[in-house]
Amino acid sequence: MPPAPIAAGTDRVLVIPLDSERYALPLAAVSDLAEFGPLRRVPLAPEGVLGLAEWRGRIVTVLDLARILGRTTAAAPRCLVRLAPPLDHLALAVPSAPRLVSVAPAPAEDSPRADLGDAEGRLVLLDPESLLAAPAPGAFQAPCRR
Amino acid sequence: MKKKLAASFLLVTCLCTVAGVVVPRYQDDPFWGPALIVSMDLAIGLGAAWLVSHLLTRKLRLLASAATIISRGDLTRRVEVGGSDETADLARSFATMLDSLLHVVLEVQSTAGRIHDSARELSESSEHMNAATEGIAEAAHAIARGAEEQAERVAGTTITTRELRRTAEHVASSAREVDASAAAAAGKAADGAAEARRVADGIAALSDKIGAAATNVEGFRGRADEIGKIVAFIGSVSQQTHILAINAAIEAARAGEEGRGFAVVADEIRRLSESVCGLAEQISTLNEEILRGSAEAAHDIRESVVAADEACGAVDSTWTSFEQILEATRGTARLAGEISKQAEMQRLAAEKVAESLDRISSIARQNAAGTVEASAATTLQNASMQEMTASALALTKTSDQLRDMIAVFKVR
Secondary structure, three states: OOOOOOOOOOOEEEEEEEOOEEEEEEHHHEEEEEEOOOOEOOOOOOOOEEEEEEEOOEEEEEEEHHHHOOOOOOOOOOEEEEEOOOOOOEEEEEOOOOEEEEOOOOOOOOOOEEEEEEOOEEEEEEOHHHHHHOOOOOOOOOOOOO | OHHHHHHHHHHHHHHHHHHHHHHHHHOOOOOHHHHHHHHHHHHHHHHHHHHHHHHHHHHHHHHHHHHHHHHOOEOOOOOOOOOOOHHHHHHHHHHHHHHHHHHHHHHHHHHHHHHHHHHHHHHHHHHHHHHHHHHHHHHHHHHHHHHHHHHHHHHHHHHHHHHHHHHHHHHHHHHHHHHHHHHHHHHHHHHHHHHHHHHHHHHHHHHHHHHHHHHHHHHHHHHHHHHHHHHHHHHHHHHHHHHHHHHHHHHHHHHHHHHHHHHHHHHHHHHHHHHHHHHHHHHHHHHHHHHHHHHHHHHHHHHHHHHHHHHHHHHHHHHHHHHHHHHHHHHHHHHHHHHHHHHHHHHHHHHHHHHHHHHHHHHHHHHHHHHHHHHHHHHHHHHHHHHHHHHHHHHHHHHHHHHHHHOOOEOO
């Protein structure tokens, strides 16, 4: 489902800080949040896939947002952001609990990322479908068998 | 001799008588007859005189010839005149005299040889004695110089000994001062030991109080840890509340207009959770600072305890040192007393040594003077020996001359 259009002063996003960058997920693209808990590692899974987690009786695939964005962060994941349907079988692991803020301009439709802004500064708006369709190189590449 | 002269006179008388008897028979001239008798008597007398003189002087000529040969030094010439007249007696006396002269010459030759040998030996001995005397003179000079140097050295040693005596007096005086100073230092050391004991007791009490403070700080750290755990729990609860608020906001957004009121409540809860989370983070930060501060304080207190213990140990060591100083000072005072006594004994000994050295110096000066006199006497003896050597040489020369003179006589 495409993200809901963001109206200036009314639409709200979840702000996820990664290192020096701040990313924004539209609230409509998020199903719910949970604390980062124990994961089941998946053998030969790509580097962007951290493992499987139980979420209220369902199995969700936990993805490393930083790896998908092609960033390297030393902070350990502390929170899971489960995406809204039809991607509700996926959850993004983020270093800290996102903050809910209101933003102003609308993002460009043909890019998974668009620049926004709030009171604290610049934001990079993320479109989950576009992001998963064009992840950072190697994020979903399976490791070589030996 | 007398008989020969009497016979000759009788013969001449007889012939003259015959001539006086015979001539008148053949010459009766009154002039020529007596003249002829006188002439004949004169001829008879002259002939008789010549004959008698010839007979009488033959042995004398033999003696004269022998005397002439003997006068040339030939004492081997023998004079043999027979008969029993005066000339024979003279010849025998001459032979006896010649034997005596030969004996005397032989004795003189032998004596001259012995004198020559003795003079030569005396000359050699004199030369040897002269050389020995010169050596003795040089030795006497050296002894005199040595005696003078000895006297000077003894005088210098006497001065040094007097300085030693003054130094001993000074040492004795200093030892007495050290004794007094040691007694004063002993009093100070006793006071210091008592003060060190009081300081050690105070530091021990302070160490106990610091230990109690360390225990309290450790208790504060435990409580701060508890606070940290509580704050962490609050943070976790606020995090969960925050997540629940966001989830509620998401649900409210999905509910649309019906969920607007719920969204407001969710936002309030989210803000509250964020405030709580912020306060929890601040409390956590403050608690961490308190923990760090209490850890540093505990560390400082522990170091203070250690320092107090070390100071207490140092003060104990100081007290021990004061006790040792006290003991050492007492020993120093005792030693100073002994040094004072020994220095006094040394001073007395130095005085005796100085007196002995004075006597030795006097004796050395006397020895030097005596040695100088002996050297002068040796010099005089050397001169006498040289004179004796010259005399011996002269005697040798004289004996040589005597031998040369005696050599004129032929005795073999």
